[in-house]
Amino acid sequence: MRYAVFGTGIVGRTIAAKLAALGHQTVIGTRDVEATLARTQPDSMGNPPFTQWHASLPEVRLKTFADNLAGKVLIDIANPLDFSAGMPPTLNPVNTDSLGEQIQRAFPDAKVVKTLNTMNCEVMVDPSRVAGAHTVFVSGNDAEAKNQVTELLLSFGWPKARILDLGDITAARGTEMLLPVWLRLWGALGHADFNFHIAGT
């Protein structure tokens, strides 16, 4: 398959590396290719500059965000974190809207599927990092697109029984709103190798 990953931060890199390792033709997109390539310092989280990461994965080509999304499956794995009032971040939008719905409205011809946004990026592509049963949520308006995303999740190592379909894209409100308790858990546990599981399913 061919995948374009939007974003060259740690999440985008982790997903792009996994897709490439699975043999997919993968490109990674950034707003400004020149600026991304010019950075020589670690980012605010201490991650190495893009070029350093890219040196080990030159087959993942760097491109701009420009893409024709019509008819394509768009997998939204992000959370709408708002750092404008400091730490901890809040969510914007929240409660009566979600990032997943915003993206679907902005690109009505794309098939938006929300998934993977409720865990650390290392867990996204390697669920075996977390011991015991744990859950990945899927939501979106297009059943066939959700089937395709489910196949991708299976290839990432997610057991079929742990992929939980919550219905249409408005369910993204619920999964995005898991972020604040995720942040508290990160603080309480001191590591990010944990995940939500829905017991009783």
Add this chain to the structure above:
Amino acid sequence: MRYAVFGTGIVGRTIAAKLAALGHQTVIGTRDVEATLARTQPDSMGNPPFTQWHASLPEVRLKTFADNLAGKVLIDIANPLDFSAGMPPTLNPVNTDSLGEQIQRAFPDAKVVKTLNTMNCEVMVDPSRVAGAHTVFVSGNDAEAKNQVTELLLSFGWPKARILDLGDITAARGTEMLLPVWLRLWGALGHADFNFHIAGT
């Protein structure tokens, strides 16, 4: 111990019955005793009127909400559901505040502990209804109050290892924000005998 339960709906009744069954001296509070006793019809969720439930548990006395909260542990198990815009309910407050924090501010001399608000009331008092490991969150500003609430949760059947302290009362923002995904799960699963678990702890 002596417990006053605020609220005569299905959650209040379930908690009061459990406390009475454990041998605690328990009263249940309502805004208007006369009105609560006068009801003869099921509520909007189909639960029987209070008097019908009360007939089997006359030792739980019905009183008004009036109580002196200073110095006492106040266990907040509620969610700030806003039905004003129809279904599904939204949360108010949300994101930058929580019901738990509102209650703590309103009663600064009480020791507010937020817990149990992330599951169905039957699961609150009988965690064995949900198969497998699952989690109950605790948050609050007073460590000794959290210890007392932990003892109560142990007596309800919660294993010590499944009681997860998230820190101070601001963590209530996170646990209250689990409600929207809980509602989606309820719809997707078709039953309420499920619960969140944090795998990797």
